Amino acid sequence: xxxxxxxxxxxxxxxxxxxxxxxxxxxxxxxxxxxxxxxxxxxxxxxxxxxxxxxxxxxxxxxxxxxxxxxxxxxxxxxxxxxxxxxxxxxxxxxxxxxxxxxxxx
Amino acid sequence: xxxxxxxxxxxxxxxxxxxxxxxxxxxxxxxxxxxxxxxxxxxxxxxxxxxxxxxxxxxxxxxxxxxxxxxxxxxxxxxxxxxxxxxxxxxxxxxxxxxxxxxxxxxxxxxxxxxxxxxxxxxxxxxxxxxxxxxxxxxxxxxxxxxxxxxxxxxxxxxxxxxxxxxxxxxxxxxxxxxxxxxxxxxxxxxxxxxxxxxxxxxxxxxxxxxxxxxxxxxxxxxxxxxxxxxxxxxxxxxxxxxxxxxxxxxxxxxxxxxxxxxxxxxxxxxxxxxxxxxxxxxxxxxxxxxxxxxxxxxxxxxxxxxxxxxxxxxxxxxxxxxxxxxxxxxxxxxxxxxxxxxxxxxxxxxxxxxxxxxxxxxxxxxxxxxxxxxxxxxxxxxxxxxxxxxxxxxxxxxxxxxxxxxxxxxxxxxxxxxxxxxxxxxxxxxxxxxxxxxxxxxxxxxxxxxxxxxxxxxxxxxxxxxxxxxxxxxxxxxxxxxxxxxxxxxxxxxxxxxxxxxxxxxxxxxxxxxxxxxxxxxxxxxxxxxxxxxxxxxxxxxxxxxxxxxxxxxxxxxxxxxxxxxxxxxxxxxxxxxxxxxxxxxxxxxxxxxxxxxxxxxxxxxxxxxxxxxxxxxxxxxxxxxxxxxxxxxxxxxxxxxxxxxxxxxxxxxxxxxxxxxxxxxxxx
Numbered sequence: 001x002x003x004x005x006x007x008x009x010x011x012x013x014x015x016x017x018x019x020x021x022x023x024x025x026x027x028x029x030x031x032x033x034x035x036x037x038x039x040x041x042x043x044x045x046x047x048x049x050x051x052x053x054x055x056x057x058x059x060x061x062x063x064x065x066x067x068x069x070x071x072x073x074x075x076x077x078x079x080x081x082x083x084x085x086x087x088x089x090x091x092x093x094x095x096x097x098x099x100x101x102x103x104x105x106x
Numbered sequence: 107x108x109x110x111x112x113x114x115x116x117x118x119x120x121x122x123x124x125x126x127x128x129x130x131x132x133x134x135x136x137x138x139x140x141x142x143x144x145x146x147x148x149x150x151x152x153x154x155x156x157x158x159x160x161x162x163x164x165x166x167x168x169x170x171x172x173x174x175x176x177x178x179x180x181x182x183x184x185x186x187x188x189x190x191x192x193x194x195x196x197x198x199x200x201x202x203x204x205x206x207x208x209x210x211x212x213x214x215x216x217x218x219x220x221x222x223x224x225x226x227x228x229x230x231x232x233x234x235x236x237x238x239x240x241x242x243x244x245x246x247x248x249x250x251x252x253x254x255x256x257x258x259x260x261x262x263x264x265x266x267x268x269x270x271x272x273x274x275x276x277x278x279x280x281x282x283x284x285x286x287x288x289x290x291x292x293x294x295x296x297x298x299x300x301x302x303x304x305x306x307x308x309x310x311x312x313x314x315x316x317x318x319x320x321x322x323x324x325x326x327x328x329x330x331x332x333x334x335x336x337x338x339x340x341x342x343x344x345x346x347x348x349x350x351x352x353x354x355x356x357x358x359x360x361x362x363x364x365x366x367x368x369x370x371x372x373x374x375x376x377x378x379x380x381x382x383x384x385x386x387x388x389x390x391x392x393x394x395x396x397x398x399x400x401x402x403x404x405x406x407x408x409x410x411x412x413x414x415x416x417x418x419x420x421x422x423x424x425x426x427x428x429x430x431x432x433x434x435x436x437x438x439x440x441x442x443x444x445x446x447x448x449x450x451x452x453x454x455x456x457x458x459x460x461x462x463x464x465x466x467x468x469x470x471x472x473x474x475x476x477x478x479x480x481x482x483x484x485x486x487x488x489x490x491x492x493x494x495x496x497x498x499x500x501x502x503x504x505x506x507x508x509x510x511x512x513x514x515x516x517x518x519x520x521x522x523x524x525x526x527x528x529x530x531x532x533x534x535x536x537x538x539x540x541x542x543x544x545x546x547x548x549x550x551x552x553x554x555x556x557x558x559x560x561x562x563x564x565x566x567x568x569x570x571x572x573x574x575x576x577x578x579x580x581x582x583x584x585x586x587x588x589x590x591x592x593x594x595x596x597x598x599x600x601x602x603x604x605x606x607x608x609x610x611x612x613x614x615x616x617x618x619x620x621x622x623x624x625x626x627x628x629x630x631x632x633x634x635x636x637x638x639x640x641x642x643x644x645x646x647x648x649x650x651x652x653x654x655x656x657x658x659x660x661x662x663x664x665x666x667x668x669x670x671x672x673x674x675x676x677x678x679x680x681x682x683x684x685x686x687x688x689x690x691x692x693x694x695x696x697x698x699x700x701x702x703x704x705x706x707x708x709x710x711x712x713x714x715x716x717x718x719x720x721x722x723x724x725x726x727x728x729x730x731x732x733x734x735x736x737x738x739x740x741x742x743x744x745x746x747x748x749x750x751x752x753x754x755x756x757x758x759x760x761x762x763x764x765x766x767x768x769x770x771x772x773x774x775x776x
Contacts, residue, residue, distance in 0.1 A: 019756065023749045031749070098748055105746030 007048035014041035028089065028096045032082045039075045043068045108158075110151060111170040111188040114198060114241060117147040118233035125230060129223025141226035142209040145233050149202035156195045160620075167191035169243070176246070184304060189243035192621040193456070197240035197388055200463045201381050204595070205233050208376040211471055211591035214584060215372050215478055225265060225370065232258035236381050240388060245294050245304040248389070252290070252353065255382045256283045262377060263369040275368035282362040286352015293345030296323075300338050310395045315339065319399055343396060343403035347410075350386025355437045356444055357414045361694055363437055364421075367429040371474030374429060379436050379470050380463035387443045391456045391623055398450065405540065408448020408532075412544035412551075415441030417691065419554040423561070424688040427484045428473045431562045435510065436466055438551060442525050445548055449541055451528030453618035453625065457606045458525055460617065461517035464602045465509035468595035472503035475588055476566060479581045483574070486562065491571035495581040498589060500567045502596040507563050509599040511556035512653040519653075520603035522552060527645040535641050552649055553656035560660025569666040610639040 014037055021034025050064015090096055121144030129137050159166055168190040175186040190198070209229060216225050232255055239251025256279075264276030294304060300318045301308055308314055319339050327335030350356070355363035366378050377383070390397055390407070397404060418437035425431045439462050446455035477484055479496060493500045509516035512523065526548060533542030573581065583589070607613020609627070618624030627635060663670045674680040686692075745751075 023753055023756075101748075102746035105744060 002051065004048050004052055007044055011041045011045040011048070014038070014044065026097045026099050028086050028098060028101075031098065032079065032086065035082075036075060036079065039071060043071055046071070108155070108168040108170055108190070111155065111168055111190050111241065112172075113151045114148050114155070114188075114202075115234045115237040117151070118144045118230045118237065120144060121230035122227050122234060125223050126227035129227055132223070134222050137223045137226050138213040141230055142206060142213065144230050145202050145206040145209055148233065148237065149199070149206055152195065152198040152202050155190050156199060159190065159192070159195060172243075182298070184244055184246050186247065187243040188241040188247075189306065190241060193388070193391060193623070194240045196456070196460060196617065196621055198237060200460055201233065201236050201240065204380050204463050204467050204598075205236075205376060207591040207594055208372045208380075208467065208471070210587040211375075211474070212370075212372040214586045214588040215474055216370065221265065225262075228258055228261050228265070229373070229376070232262070232377060232382075236385070239385055243306055245297060245306070245309070248392075249290065249294065252349075252385060253287065255377070255385065256280065256287070256353070259283075259366065259377050259382055262373040263366045265369050265373070269368075272368040275362075275365040279362040279366050282359050283352045286349045286359055289345045289352075290349025293342050293349060296338060296342045296345065300342075306392060309393055312395060315395055315399045337400065337402075339396065340400040340402050343393075343400035344406060346389060346393065347386075347403060347407055350389055350444075351410065352386075354383050354386030354440050354444070355414075356386070356410050356441060357417065360414060360418065360437050361697060364430055364433040364690075367427070367433050371429065371470060371477055374433070375467045375470030375474065378433065379466040383436060383440060384443070384459045384463065387440070387447065387455055387459050390444075390447045391452050391621070394452045394623060397447065397452075404448050404450065406448070407444050408541065408544060411441045411444025411446070411448055412529075412547045413441070414438070415445060415551045416547050416554075417441075419551045419558065420687050421690050422558040423554070424684055426486050428476065428486050428489070428562065428566060429470070429484055431486075431558060432466070432469055432473060435469075435555065435559065436462075438555060439466065439510070442522065442548065442551070445544065446525040446528050449528045449532035450625075451525065451532075453606075453615070453621070453623040454521065454524035454528050456621055456623055457617055458521040460605065461509070461521040461599075461602045464517055464595060465506045465599040468502060468592065468599045469506040469510065471588070471591055471595060472499055472506060475499045475584050475592065476503075478584050478588070480573070481577060481580070483577070486565040488572050488574060489566045490569045490573070491567070492573075492581065493567040496567070496583050498583055499592065502592040503567065504563060505596045506599055507559045508657075509602075511559055511657055512552060512649060513657070514650070515600075515603060517599050517602035519650075520606060520608070522653075523646050523649050524606070524608060526552065526649045527642050530645040530648075531638075531641055535637075549648060549652055553652040553659075556653045556656025557660040557663075560657050561664045564661065564664035569664075608642065610642045 018034045018036075018038030018041060021037065022031050025031055025034065046064045046068045048064075050062060050067070053064060054062060086096060089101065093101065095101070121140050124140050125132070125137050132140070155168055158164055159168060170188040170190075172185050172187040174183070176182060176184040209226070212225065212229065216222055219225065235251045235254025235258060237251070239248055239255060242248040242251055260276045260280040263279050264273045266272050267276075297304055297309060300321055301314055303309075319337065321338040322335040323338055323341050325336045325341060352359045363378060363383065367374055369378075397407075415438045418434045418441060422431050422434035422438065425434060439458070443455040443458050443462075446452070446458065476489065476492060476496065476499060479492075479499075480489065483489070505516065509518040512519045514520075526545070529541060529545035529548050532538055533540075533545040604613075606615050606617035608615055615624050627638065630638070662668060663674075675684045689695075
């Protein structure tokens with residue numbers, strides 16, 4: 001039932017959707033969500049590769065899975081910081097539209 | 107080998123250092139003692155050296171090998187060496203002797219001046235350089251002195267620098283001299299190329315000169331064959347002479363000397379009458395064999411000298427500033443000296459250098475005494491009748507006037523007579539029409555000299571007093587050192603001519619023999635000698651007559667209430683000539699039109715075109731504009747729109763990954 005290509009296709013699809021979201025959407029909230037999507041796409045790929053790695057060797061390593069947990073933890077932290085920044089931006093400028101937040105424009 | 111020679115220029119130099127560095131703290135009394143003792147010590151050393159070389163047992167010259175100075179083995183070897191022979195001995199004695207007197211005179215003249223120590227430091231430095239100029243054993247060392255005296259001249263002309271006029275005069279002297287110095291340098295380069303050395307003994311060596319005389323330069327050569335150019339020796343002589351026209355104020359570079367009168371009067375006496383301005387004549391005398399080998403150059407020297415003598419005398423006719431009269435008279439007398447050199451009478455020229463140093467220093471110091479007494483009034487129209495208030499100055503000034511006019515037996519009579527005879531011999535006796543023409547010019551100038559000096563005396567000392575009422579009763583004879591210097595110089599001016607009494611008057615031409623410039627008559631037959639002496643008598647009577655006529659006409663013109671000058675000026679030719687003379691023949695205006703204005707126009711053009719447009723706008727402003735434009739262009743990348751950055755970042759990452767994979771694939775293929 002396990003198929004690495006299928007997993008990788010899924011991962012690539014999710015990643016692409018994520019990239020699209022990050023690049024094309026104006027709403028910071030949606031951008032953050034798309035970022036989560038990209039992270040999770042990577043997680044899927046990691047889990048898949050980890051599984052292949054564990055099967056092909058006898059050492060019983062689970063590096064891929066462990067790394068995924070690590071990414072989840074970082075993603076949680078990132079989401080917390082991202083959302084609190086979002087909150088602050090909203091309070092200060094009353095907008096979360098990226099196109100209106102070009103204050104560093106040269 | 108005599109290292110004592112070094113002390114001659116070293117004493118004034120020590121005086122310069124002491125006064126220059128410590129002058130302000132030493133106080134005026136100490137400054138004047140140091141400043142006047144320094145040249146006096148140099149005078150004593152020179153005197154001692156002179157005593158040594160007149161000893162028949164000596165070789166007639168002292169030499170100090172010094173030390174290697176500019177030393178490129180086998181290519182260029184110039185030592186710092188001093189040479190003391192008859193010629194430099196006489197110069198040294200005149201410089202330190204007259205110089206000491208003028209230092210003493212300055213103590214009285216400069217009393218109370220805020221720049222007292224500065225003045226004496228400059229004066230000592232001048233003496234140093236002047237002594238170096240005459241003692242230097244090679245042209246380069248002479249040139250160091252040459253430039254040094256030019257520097258001191260500039261510093262002292264602009265001594266009262268608070269007034270723009272004085273600064274302008276100083277700058278003028280400096281810049282005009284640069285023109286001559288360029289030619290001098292070129293002459294030295296030619297000497298280096300063809301003689302291979304700058305040493306005086308090599309440059310005056312007959313064999314060397316004969317060898318170099320074969321060479322020609324490319325100048326004025328046939329363009330097809332490249333031959334027939336100007337002889338090297340002529341080129342050297344002409345270039346060195348151009349250098350001399352700058353320092354010795356000859357046409358066309360004489361214009362700085364009259365303006366140089368802006369300096370203190372003792373400076374005019376020392377630098378611009380007695381010593382520095384004669385260094386051009388000294389140069390020619392020092393290199394006599396070289397000049398004699400270039401007859402064409404000598405003709406130029408003669409023509410320039412005679413023309414300068416005439417032009418300056420004509421200008422002196424109408425000057426009202428007492429110092430300006432003397433300045434033009436100096437230019438005129440220097441012209442005489444060069445005329446003598448041009449006709450081959452180096453001995454006469456050098457004799458005139460010495461006597462001129464005496465009587466012109468006397469005249470300048472006399473005018474200084476008048477100016478001092480008149481509280482810095484220099485206009486002769488506001489003087490007159492000063493004979494009563496200044497009897498002693500009047501007497502000494504009269505001696506100077508008669509000496510320069512050529513009244514026997516005063517100094518100027520002998521030297522001027524010798525010059526006129528040299529012209530007479532070269533022109534009428536040897537049948538050279540060019541020399542004859544300029545002999546007439548020089549005779550006329552002799553009469554004019556007597557005339558304008560008489561005018562100067564009459565306007566200043568005789569007739570009715572035109573002195574400002576405010577000064578009435580305040581004009582008094584300056585005593586002390588001023589009187590002393592006048593006294594000694596008056597004696598020297600009266601008796602200086604006996605240094606070189608010619609043979610036909612029963613003398614032995616001592617100075618001429620001593621300096622080695624005298625042309626010997628030993629190989630002449632008695633008949634030839636008779637003709638020569640007859641010529642000398644004729645020439646002497648002519649010069650006596652012309653000097654007497656000049657003095658008499660001058661007296662008749664300017665004696666009290668003659669009214670002749672005004673009558674002359676009111677006639678049409680008189681007004682024309684008077685205006686020409688009064689405006690110095692518009693030479694300054696001509697130079698302004700020909701050189702100064704075009705130069706200023708070019709500078710203005712350079713300023714606007716090169717400086718303002720090219721450098722400021724194009725280069726400086728341009729590079730700023732370029733950077734700014736580049737920034738303008740690149741700032742568009744800085745949108746502040748985060749997804750945009752991310753897109754760029756993603757694309758970049760993709761490219762990197764692509765490259766990385768490619769490499770991996772290649773690595774795998776191997």
